[in-house]
Amino acid sequence: MFVCSCFGVTEEQVRAHADAGACTPRQIASACKAGTDCGGCVRRIQALLGRGACPRRELIETGRPPLAAELPEAA
Numbered sequence: 701m702f703v704c705s706c707f708g709v710t711e712e713q714v715r716a717h718a719d720a721g722a723c724t725p726r727q728i729a730s731a732c733k734a735g736t737d738c739g740g741c742v743r744r745i746q747a748l749l750g751r752g753a754c755p756r757r758e759l760i761e762t763g764r765p766p767l768a769a770e771l772p773e774a775a
């Protein structure tokens with residue numbers, strides 16, 4: 701089923717980008733342009749991303765910078 705009719709992006713494609721690490725509609729847009737024309741699909745993309753869809757989201761919500769999560773602790 702199409703999520704973004706402006707760019708012909710399907711639900712499966714959005715899920716694949718989410719599995720590859722896209723956590724926000726902006727990151728989905730960077731990956732496939734979905735949401736960058738009329739914007740009518742952005743809420744559907746947000747719903748697909750949902751809570752728990754991205755492992756980094758938990759870090760963001762707890763206030764920890766996601767990119768620093770893989771760095772060793774400072775001694």
Ligand code: FES
Pocket residue numbers: 703704705706707734735736737738739740741742
């Ligand atoms: S439906 Fe996605 S940008 Fe228009």
